[in-house]
Amino acid sequence: MNLEKVFFSAFILLALTLNFGFVMGDIDNPDHHHPMELFAAISVSLIATIIKLGDRTHIGAVLLATSIVADVQLLAAALVWGMALHVLDTGNTASVIATVVSLSGGALLANIASVVLLMIETVTLRR
Amino acid sequence: MTNLFLLFFRRFQRRVELPPEESARFAPLLPSSSINTTPHVIFLVLRRMRMPLLILISAYAISMGGLVLMPGIDEQGNPWRIDFFHAFYFVSFMGSTIGFGEIPYAFSPAQRLWTIVSIYLTVIGWLYAIGNILTLLQDPAFKRAVTEQRFARGVRRLKVPFYLVCGYGETGSLLVKALTRRLVQSVVIDSDAERINALALEDLNFDIPNLCADVREVRHLMEGGLQHPKCIGVVALTNEDQINVKIAITCKLLNPTLKVICRAEMADTAANLASFGTDHIIDPFNTFADHLTMTLRSPSVHLLYEWLTSIANAPLPKPIHPPRGTWIICHYGRFGKAVHRYMTFEGMPTTIIEPNPDQAPEGAIVGVGTQAVTLRAAGIDKAVGIVAGTNMDANNLSIILTARQLNPALYLVARQNRRGNDALFKTAHVDLVMQRSRIIVWRILPLLTVPLLSQFLQLARHRSERWAEELLEKIRVLCEGVTPQTWSISIDPEQAPAVHAAIEQGREIRLWHLLREPQERSQPLPCLPLLVLRQDQEILLPDDDLPLVANDCILLCAPHDCAERMTWAAFNTNALDYVMTGEERPDGYLWRWLASWQQAPACPIPDPPSKRGKADRLKS
Numbered sequence: 001m002n003l004e005k006v007f008f009s010a011f012i013l014l015a016l017t018l019n020f021g022f023v024m025g026d027i028d029n030p031d032h033h034h035p036m037e038l039f040a041a042i043s044v045s046l047i048a049t050i051i052k053l054g055d056r057t058h059i060g061a062v063l064l065a066t067s068i069v070a071d072v073q074l075l076a077a078a079l080v081w082g083m084a085l086h087v088l089d090t091g092n093t094a095s096v097i098a099t100v101v102s103l104s105g106g107a108l109l110a111n112i113a114s115v116v117l118l119m120i121e122t123v124t125l126r127r
Numbered sequence: 128m129t130n131l132f133l134l135f136f137r138r139f140q141r142r143v144e145l146p147p148e149e150s151a152r153f154a155p156l157l158p159s160s161s162i163n164t165t166p167h168v169i170f171l172v173l174r175r176m177r178m179p180l181l182i183l184i185s186a187y188a189i190s191m192g193g194l195v196l197m198p199g200i201d202e203q204g205n206p207w208r209i210d211f212f213h214a215f216y217f218v219s220f221m222g223s224t225i226g227f228g229e230i231p232y233a234f235s236p237a238q239r240l241w242t243i244v245s246i247y248l249t250v251i252g253w254l255y256a257i258g259n260i261l262t263l264l265q266d267p268a269f270k271r272a273v274t275e276q277r278f279a280r281g282v283r284r285l286k287v288p289f290y291l292v293c294g295y296g297e298t299g300s301l302l303v304k305a306l307t308r309r310l311v312q313s314v315v316i317d318s319d320a321e322r323i324n325a326l327a328l329e330d331l332n333f334d335i336p337n338l339c340a341d342v343r344e345v346r347h348l349m350e351g352g353l354q355h356p357k358c359i360g361v362v363a364l365t366n367e368d369q370i371n372v373k374i375a376i377t378c379k380l381l382n383p384t385l386k387v388i389c390r391a392e393m394a395d396t397a398a399n400l401a402s403f404g405t406d407h408i409i410d411p412f413n414t415f416a417d418h419l420t421m422t423l424r425s426p427s428v429h430l431l432y433e434w435l436t437s438i439a440n441a442p443l444p445k446p447i448h449p450p451r452g453t454w455i456i457c458h459y460g461r462f463g464k465a466v467h468r469y470m471t472f473e474g475m476p477t478t479i480i481e482p483n484p485d486q487a488p489e490g491a492i493v494g495v496g497t498q499a500v501t502l503r504a505a506g507i508d509k510a511v512g513i514v515a516g517t518n519m520d521a522n523n524l525s526i527i528l529t530a531r532q533l534n535p536a537l538y539l540v541a542r543q544n545r546r547g548n549d550a551l552f553k554t555a556h557v558d559l560v561m562q563r564s565r566i567i568v569w570r571i572l573p574l575l576t577v578p579l580l581s582q583f584l585q586l587a588r589h590r591s592e593r594w595a596e597e598l599l600e601k602i603r604v605l606c607e608g609v610t611p612q613t614w615s616i617s618i619d620p621e622q623a624p625a626v627h628a629a630i631e632q633g634r635e636i637r638l639w640h641l642l643r644e645p646q647e648r649s650q651p652l653p654c655l656p657l658l659v660l661r662q663d664q665e666i667l668l669p670d671d672d673l674p675l676v677a678n679d680c681i682l683l684c685a686p687h688d689c690a691e692r693m694t695w696a697a698f699n700t701n702a703l704d705y706v707m708t709g710e711e712r713p714d715g716y717l718w719r720w721l722a723s724w725q726q727a728p729a730c731p732i733p734d735p736p737s738k739r740g741k742a743d744r745l746k747s
Binding site: 035036040050053056085086 | 170173174176177180181184185187188191192195210211212213
């Protein structure tokens, strides 16, 4: 068993699960989507991106790309939320929450792709 | 738990330094070129920055998360918690120690407690990250990767034909300087950092990409442009024969069309190099001995060599006249052997002085040439010349000075081993100095700049002294006492498009057409054609009336400003027409059409102008 591999896979998977946890629930219900969860998802997603940096293989490059997409989507969601609450003062309305959740839903897709790639890599590794 | 974390940490660090396993696993799937290249600088940075970035992100996440959870009280005394937006703002300015204070409300003790933790976390994280970047920038491996990449990029971007010079020692630096003066681009690789620094300090007016690296490494030769479309040739000039062989064989394998010129000082190396088709092998000792005997046999041919190979518009080199008679050769090493062999071939009697009795040939005087006794024993009073050929400059100078005292009329030839001793050899008034680096450069230069010149000089060697004397006189008159410029032009669409097109159309172009002033055709250009190369036929000193054929190569010599005027007619169809017919022909389709109406019957050119216009249109 490779401890480094465990860490690597765990973070990629954790990025997906946290993301999923945030997106789950009614799309426009603020009670179903806690900011803390989005924060955790962003943090883990950023860490997952950094872990993938510097890998020169082709699959490493694609993994990095999916992670970057997830980061961009999640950060956009956080930005929208922050702008709505503090800059524009619109409050936690249904439309704001719907935008935030749909943006992180996009990130969810990228994270799924990331995990699928990870699985493919694991399967091709015959040891 | 701590142990596990430490274990993980160590593992992780190892991952940072070692190439990841995946890359080895996927290597066979990648194109081969990506394996053999330098690690890309960006990957080095990313790999090195992984740990600091992870620590920074974790520190921020922990600080922000904790701060949001800590209970606080707003101005009205209501319970309040900082939101993520303000938490990120606060941690950002706190971590970078800018410190705007507690916003938006004064913190509660719980929040302050967490802030203390956050300060240490983020500040240490930042210090670690910045320290890591600075270490990376100082890292020798990183610096090497950066310079290597800059070099490779510099070579890749070269738009002019260039030579790759391997080895920037005495010979290499002389060669690069000489090439630069002749406006030829070169690229330099040497394993010695000091020499590369010397190149940077040299005032060459040219940007010469240079790399300090082991030339035996194939990768470095590739970066130096071995397979670059503009690379014309490789010159291997390192001090070690084995390295030169390695360079030559690498070049011949990876790019067989390349011209490879190699320095070789051992006979077996030369044979080895010749066996796989190295284009030119230069042995400085043989070259010098060859030229020394040439000055004995036919001084004018030797002088022709000197005049044609030196840089244009300089004072003409003086002729050398070593006397015929018995010569004394001190030290029977590589140099002494070469001189002895050539002298014997020339029928010149020689006496050899050699300190080592095992190496001394039959009839040699055993002893050191620096002693008067030995020189007397060798018959210095009856000798006409002496060759001081040891590998120590001090000894050579000593031999020269002693010999001159014993016989002031002696012709003195000395081998100079180090370029730094120039001043000594100059003040010692040695008649002929053999300096390895100069000899090699002198031999290589025509090969690189005007390859046709080498061919001409080879032919000239078999000509008589009288022939060479006449030619020298012609050149002297032509160039008014300074050295001529020698260049070659080949009748092809690239170097002489106008002439080539005219020949393709079936018009007869003779050599004298090119040798007329393009502004005033009655004036001949002061230009002397030396050689015309036609397929395998060599026409030495061709007649002005010689009709030219496509793909002829012409070697010319003239005063230094003449070449441009001559190429005018070779490039410009109108200028060529004028030179051939004496008519200023109107240019442009309309004028040409009008001219064809007016002058068609009286046109002195064999083919009708309308056809010519069509051909011109096709060409453009």
